[in-house]
Amino acid sequence: MADNVIEFKKVNKSFDETRVLNEIDFEIEAGKFYTLLGPSGCGKTTILRLIAGFADVTSGDILFEGQRVNGLPANERQVNTVFQDYALFPHLNVFENVAFGLEIRKLKKNEIKIKVDEALKLVHLSGYGRREIAELSGGQQQRVAIARAIVNEPKVLLLDEPLSALDHKLRKEMQGELRDLQRRLGITFIFVTHDQEEALAMSDQIFVMNAGKILQSGSPVDIYDEPINHFVADFIGESNIIPGKMRQDYIVNFDGQDFECVDAGMKPNEPVEVVIRPEDLDIAPIDTGQVNVTVDTQLFRGVDYQITAHDAMNNEWKINSIHPTKIGQTVALAFDPEDIHIMRYGETEDDFDARLETYD
Amino acid sequence: MKKWRISNLYLALVFIVLYLPIFYLIFYSFNVGDTMDHFSGFSWRHYATLLSDSRMISIVLNTLIIALLSSLIATIVGTMGALGIYSAKKATVKNGLLSLNNVLMVSPDVIIGASFLIFFTFLGFSLGFGSVLLSHIAFSIPIVVLMVLPKINELPKTMVDAAYDLGASSWQTLTKVILPAITPGIFAGYFMAFTYSLDDFAVTFFVTGNGFSTLSVEIYSRARQGVDLEVNALSTLMFIVSLLLVVGYYLLGRYNQNRRLQRVKAAEAKINQ
Numbered sequence A: 001m002a003d004n005v006i007e008f009k010k011v012n013k014s015f016d017e018t019r020v021l022n023e024i025d026f027e028i029e030a031g032k033f034y035t036l037l038g039p040s041g042c043g044k045t046t047i048l049r050l051i052a053g054f055a056d057v058t059s060g061d062i063l064f065e066g067q068r069v070n071g072l073p074a075n076e077r078q079v080n081t082v083f084q085d086y087a088l089f090p091h092l093n094v095f096e097n098v099a100f101g102l103e104i105r106k107l108k109k110n111e112i113k114i115k116v117d118e119a120l121k122l123v124h125l126s127g128y129g130r131r132e133i134a135e136l137s138g139g140q141q142q143r144v145a146i147a148r149a150i151v152n153e154p155k156v157l158l159l160d161e162p163l164s165a166l167d168h169k170l171r172k173e174m175q176g177e178l179r180d181l182q183r184r185l186g187i188t189f190i191f192v193t194h195d196q197e198e199a200l201a202m203s204d205q206i207f208v209m210n211a212g213k214i215l216q217s218g219s220p221v222d223i224y225d226e227p228i229n230h231f232v233a234d235f236i237g238e239s240n241i242i243p244g245k246m247r248q249d250y251i252v253n254f255d256g257q258d259f260e261c262v263d264a265g266m267k268p269n270e271p272v273e274v275v276i277r278p279e280d281l282d283i284a285p286i287d288t289g290q291v292n293v294t295v296d297t298q299l300f301r302g303v304d305y306q307i308t309a310h311d312a313m314n315n316e317w318k319i320n321s322i323h324p325t326k327i328g329q330t331v332a333l334a335f336d337p338e339d340i341h342i343m344r345y346g347e348t349e350d351d352f353d354a355r356l357e358t359y360d
Numbered sequence B: 001m002k003k004w005r006i007s008n009l010y011l012a013l014v015f016i017v018l019y020l021p022i023f024y025l026i027f028y029s030f031n032v033g034d035t036m037d038h039f040s041g042f043s044w045r046h047y048a049t050l051l052s053d054s055r056m057i058s059i060v061l062n063t064l065i066i067a068l069l070s071s072l073i074a075t076i077v078g079t080m081g082a083l084g085i086y087s088a089k090k091a092t093v094k095n096g097l098l099s100l101n102n103v104l105m106v107s108p109d110v111i112i113g114a115s116f117l118i119f120f121t122f123l124g125f126s127l128g129f130g131s132v133l134l135s136h137i138a139f140s141i142p143i144v145v146l147m148v149l150p151k152i153n154e155l156p157k158t159m160v161d162a163a164y165d166l167g168a169s170s171w172q173t174l175t176k177v178i179l180p181a182i183t184p185g186i187f188a189g190y191f192m193a194f195t196y197s198l199d200d201f202a203v204t205f206f207v208t209g210n211g212f213s214t215l216s217v218e219i220y221s222r223a224r225q226g227v228d229l230e231v232n233a234l235s236t237l238m239f240i241v242s243l244l245l246v247v248g249y250y251l252l253g254r255y256n257q258n259r260r261l262q263r264v265k266a267a268e269a270k271i272n273q
């Protein structure tokens, strides 16, 4: 496909004997915002380093616009990186940092000046050119790092947890600015984070990783609403995961009752896991909902109350509710068939997609 | 309180013992008389003799030329060596090279001097300016490596990656990123090598010949022939020069520290922000 800027084909990466990337396969389309999401040590940075050319694959192929680029040195790739620690050059000032790539490419002085000023304006740092790096705040340094990368107009911009050092407010602000920047420039972004909220807020497409594997890829909504397994459901937001049994298509049994659901394609009486998101649960007077639970704890979080409760079978329930309850009170939980998502044990993403095809 | 006093007293005593001979020497360099027996009056006499002693002046120049040249070449070679050790991929190779370097650092000058003498005579290399210069370069290189290597290790690894990422070649990465970033270390290495060369006696003593001499060797041989207060005058001047070097070195250190402080402050600001 001509639209794919980057493709990984069965990429493996080992350090000495330890395998850190396992059969990674993915395609990156031009002009979209991608996020690699996963816990610490799962191999996100390693993937970026492979794309940038700082490391070589152990086996497999990396394609850039259809061309195999294994072994192509980093300085010949049309990719730029925003490093997690910014990696600005301390002996150069802001302008010189941003101009570094352009000077390497031997652009004319006035051309460089125009481009650098434009890039600094893009990251809201106009007039900061003369400043030394040490004189900048963390958020400003991060934006210099972004300017230094985008000024080269790469086909793909790699961002390795560029917001992790910032406080909540600045972080939110920068999320918006980055997303905005990506849309304006039309550059493909590959963004690394281990913050699921950040991933959901910013991405067109998310790759959820764990232990060197991509577990699931899809739009934020797909991944949030239809996690493929326990790990993804747990990692992407809070969830109630309850063991159950698939009676037949569209009927699932858990908590000792049968419930209507919207999933199908499993074997009769197949053991499954049932996912219900805490915010999909409504609290109702006792006996007016689907399950009765007794409230154990309640925590006010500003926008809502985070409540934990247990049912008659001693399953834990997490509920997010804008209305408070009382600890020890027994209430009913109300939810709709669409709020129930069923996960099969050990189902791969391909099998999952194939099953969805059968009844969608 | 008491303990503090005793330790201070001790320190003062140590410094007095260390510096007393030097000040004694300096004091008598201004003597009118020819001996250090008693001070018979102030005069610049010995300094005048020193300045009209063309042999001594040329030796001073030799010494400076050797020191400047040897430390310059040692700085270039040593910096490249440090870069080589840094970029060694295997840990065993890296540690091996570093150990070889450190062995040279700690081995006594006498042994280094003697082995150079054997080496040069074995090669039939005539002793003189060339042999002194070569051996000074040789013993200065490990010093430079030791001063520069920590600076390279301090560089964030991603900074080098960033240079490649922005399209720089290996050479451009070296000249535009790595070398500017380790310049303070290179200067410190140069200073150290310079002072080591300037006051080296043992090695030079072994490898010099053909009438070529450096200050330390010359002063040694003159002092053996009996006290000549011209040597005192020269020692005084050398002492002042070393004092200036130390002050320069100190200021360089202060400059580095300021830069580090600035960096730390920036990092703190990043966290506090």
Ligand SMILES: Nc1ncnc2c1ncn2[C@@H]1O[C@H](COP(=O)(O)OP(=O)(O)OP(=O)(O)O)[C@@H](O)[C@H]1O
Pocket: A015, A020, A038, A039, A040, A041, A042, A043, A044, A045, A046, A047, A194
């Ligand atoms: N140069 C290396 N030598 C040996 N092991 C390495 C090397 N680089 C990474 N690893 C290992 O590879 C695994 C993946 O590392 P990677 O840096 O890609 O993780 P990550 O997903 O970016 O984690 P984080 O979120 O903490 O940054 C880790 O287990 C790490 O220990």
Ligand SMILES: [Mg+2]
Pocket: A044, A045, A046, A160
């Ligand atoms: Mg990482």
